[in-house]
Amino acid sequence: MVDIAAYLKRQQKDGRLRQLPELEHPDGGRVRLSAAGPDLLDFSSNDYLGLSRHPLPLVAAADALSRYGTGAGAARLMSGDFALHRELEAALARLKEQEAALLFGSGYLANVGLIPALVGRHDVIFGDRLNHASIHDGCQLSGARLHRFAHNDCNHLEDLIKRHRGGKEALIVVESLYSMDGDICPLAEVVALKERYGCRLLVDEAHATGLFGDNGAGLLAAEGLAHRVDLVMGTLGKALGSYGAYVAGEQRLVSFLLNRARSFIFSTALPPASTAAALAAVQLLADEPELRRELWRRVEIFKSGLTRGGIKAGLGPSQIVPLTVGDNQAALDLAQRLRQRGVYAAAVRPPTVPAGQARLRFSVTNHLDHDDLSAASAIIATELQKC
Structure with missing residues (x-):
């Protein structure tokens, strides 16, 4: 029989304990960690074309x-x-x-x-x-x-x-x-x-x-x-x-x-x-094919901003941009620093990704406007340099 207390303690120690973020959703491109909290740019959504609010x-x-x-x-x-x-x-x-x-x-x-x-x-x-x-x-x-x-x-x-x-x-x-x-x-x-x-x-x-x-x-x-x-x-x-x-x-x-x-x-x-x-x-x-064209414009703005900020890793061919930091706790710390600066992206840890490949996964969506993406990419690049 599984020792539940020991399992949870081990997950906590390894930086792998999952907890619900208890988010508020004021609109499609923003989330809040509490009803009174500040709006954060949502980079964890898969609502790529923004159709949930169309x-x-x-x-x-x-x-x-x-x-x-x-x-x-x-x-x-x-x-x-x-x-x-x-x-x-x-x-x-x-x-x-x-x-x-x-x-x-x-x-x-x-x-x-x-x-x-x-x-x-x-x-x-x-x-x-x-x-x-x-x-x-x-x-x-x-x-x-x-x-x-x-x-x-x-x-x-x-x-x-x-x-x-x-x-x-x-x-x-x-x-x-x-x-x-x-x-x-x-x-x-x-x-x-x-x-x-x-x-x-x-x-x-x-x-x-x-x-x-x-x-x-x-x-x-x-x-x-x-x-x-x-x-x-x-x-x-x-x-x-x-x-x-x-x-x-x-x-x-x-x-x-x-x-x-x-x-x-x-x-x-x-x-x-x-x-x-x-x-x-x-x-x-x-x-409305323009929905797709607009998404790819946003993807290019985001990736270009990361590159200008000094991110040299390949940013891939799609709307999903993973930035790997390796250590579980380092990924959690990076996610926390980004939240403090208005950017929400979940830390993805094993077993979702292989051991030693913890990362933040950024999804670009049509909910985020061009200025949001430019500002966020600069913030992300700056914080990633600290890892």
């Missing part, structure tokens, strides 16, 4: 709330199936250039449901070492033999496939954009390996959907690879500004998951208001 999703959610109530009331396979769910699934399938899509309660529920549905204890999984915890947990729940390859290393992936593929069902799992490092998967190489060795491929586009490609469909679409993957999943709670998740693929695979994925079968359906907001957000991706 008028169209707000109106759509309010209309669905008044028409259908606060919740779906049951699982989809009982009486919780709404026309809104089916409309959103159709819109997501079109966005992802797939035949069909299926909604899940969250990205975590999607990954822990669909991976065990696809493979079992006689099968094999090849996963990037930096895959999200939900992917890792889904792999563990499946009972399949998991082989993890060095991050974004396709030579290592191919070597593992050659040694362990055999005649078993084989699944490769990657993220198109990695949430803690902000870097991009070599998708074309992974797809080529999947095809060469007859594996199935699942790509998690949680942090890429809405931001990349002509219509915001994500990195697979941007690289012309959407039709060459088996399944793509993503969330509704990041760039789409709502809540929930989806998986998209061939109709037969989606029908299979509807019958097999336990986290779908046994979960209450998404609330109508969240579903309507996400549906409006998907439409906005096509109707």
